[in-house]
Amino acid sequence: MGGTWERLIRVAKKALVSVLSGNAVTDEVLSTVFAEVESLLNGRPLAYMGSDVSNPSPLTPFYLLTGRSSVYVPSDILCTEQCTWTKHWQHAQVIVERFWRRWQRELLPTLQRRTKWMMESPNLKVDDVVVIVAPNSPKGQWPLSRIVDVFKGKDGRVRVVNVKTTTGTYKRPITRLTVLESVEKPP
Structure with a gap:
């Protein structure tokens, strides 16, 4: 635990x-x-x-x-x-x-979610809240953003997403994102 x-x-x-x-x-x-x-x-x-x-x-x-x-x-x-x-x-x-x-x-x-190739992990989806993993982020800053669009690869898995931050909308690979769970239960 x-x-x-x-x-x-x-x-x-x-x-x-x-x-x-x-x-x-x-x-x-x-x-x-x-x-x-x-x-x-x-x-x-x-x-x-x-x-x-x-x-x-x-x-x-x-x-x-x-x-x-x-x-x-x-x-x-x-x-x-x-x-x-x-x-x-x-x-x-x-x-x-x-x-x-x-x-x-x-x-x-x-x-970050990393599973073996044998195990299926859920795709990111629109409106998921994520932390952008940036190696050059300022000390103490955890940039939160919301996924506004997803782009799937040939295999149907989400590989790249558009995220909306306070400064704009950016395209980011999912390997540079960490999903945050909601504290509140969905309706």
């Missing part, structure tokens, strides 16, 4: 060990890194809420704890040039950025 949590913890620990090994960090930097990593981990979408699929709102661990989707604050507004602790803060930001890239690289493949 707790396999999902254990897998997430293992991936997070592995990413943290990888980015912290060989780095001499102060207690303040380590504390900052842990706080930001906590924010990144708890800000990931688990499912989407609401019956309006045109504007899905993500259900995150932060939402379950606080009633808000996220408390993540973009790092570019936290510090100005007058900060006396700028170097420590910048060091923490470098470590957190490396953690984000590593964690994303290791976690996202576990979220």
Whole structure:
């Protein structure tokens, strides 16, 4: 039952060990890194809420704890040039950025549906809410989108879809999408 949590913890620990090994960090930097990593981990979408699929709102661990989707604050507004602790803060930001890239690289493949060729998995369909898996996405951002059109291959399986995001409509292969389940039961 707790396999999902254990897998997430293992991936997070592995990413943290990888980015912290060989780095001499102060207690303040380590504390900052842990706080930001906590924010990144708890800000990931688990499912989407609401019956309006045109504007899905993500259900995150932060939402379950606080009633808000996220408390993540973009790092570019936290510090100005007058900060006396700028170097420590910048060091923490470098470590957190490396953690984000590593964690994303290791976690996202576990979220995508991958079944053996013998097992049939359901096709994506119009109005499914998905997270776009983008290796260059900004730290802490999980771009949600809604499928507006599907394109099938010669075998009848959906291979490519059009997704609608807040910035437009894009064509994406299904290998770059992770489906989110709805919190609400369908009518």
